[in-house]
Amino acid sequence: MPEGPEIRRAADKLEQALLGKPLTEVWFAFPQLQTYQSSLIGERITAIETRGKALLTHFSNGLTLYSHNQLYGVWRVVEHGDPPATNRSLRVRLAAGEQAILLYSASDIELLNSDTLASHPFLQRVGPDVLDIGLTVAQVRERLLSARFRRRQLGGLLLDQAFLAGLGNYLRAEMLWQAQLLPQHKAQDLLAEKLEQLAEAMLAIPRHSYQMRGTMDENRHHGAVFRFKVFNRTGKPCERCGTLIEKGMLSSRPFYWCSGCQH
Secondary structure, three states: OOOHHHHHHHHHHHHHHHEOOEOOEEEEOOHHHHOOHHHHOOOEEEEEEEEOOEEEEEEOOOOEEEEEOOOOOEEEEEEOOOOOOOOOOEEEEEEEOOEEEEEEOOOEEEEEOHHHHHOOHHHHHOOOEOOOOOOOHHHHHHHHOOOOOOOOEHHHHOOOOOOOEOOOHHHHHHHHHHOOOOOOOEHHHOOHHHHHHHHHHHHHHHHHHHHOOOOOOOOOOOOOOOOOOOOOOOOOEOOOOOOEEEEEEEOOEEEEEEOOOOO
8 A cells, every 4th residue: 555655756757747738638537527627728737746645736727636546546647649558447637748647546536726625524634744845843743742642552643644644554663663662652651852753753754765765675676765674574683673573463454563672
């Protein structure tokens, strides 16, 4: 399941294809969206924003295409006029210049104006995106200590998109290892130094994964990649203390940790 860094890299590819170019083709599968097709011709994509697993494609006329891939949705970049062979159902096609971006199989797609964007139920429910460059360690620490989240066990909190959007299972394991914490801890019980360490890890690790093109392939040895410290490393020695990495289940998801240096 892709997490914030993977979703941001997918958005980067879409931006590289069409950002700032006048749209020459706009097509939507859903009838309620088709009335917007002609009005978007000639407009430009000004930004593609990520909010957890949702993408917000902002157009120069003030409209925003909201899309959430759920389990099956996927975006593709193709050469204009050269659709890929696939059995997936095409939902959105936007073209400009020599390239087009295609959204397949997603069912949660809307066009929003500034008012409906501000009041959208999903966007109101999720927290700040963990890859938002404006998000600071101090803000994350404040969020950890808020009345809403301070009594939550970290193991569940770090999968809750209402806390920080874009976090997921591998990031959870890596952040807790970095902060030398077990998932049973609660923010309200942590000493100030440990809380700061955790808040720093919550931003540093997703951003590092994004920059290093994070991969779950431990056999990949070329190029800049994000190396897991505990995730998917059962039975291998912890690089910090040498204890063998353990695996269990937490919040119905696999969890990896070092019993030697996570306390």
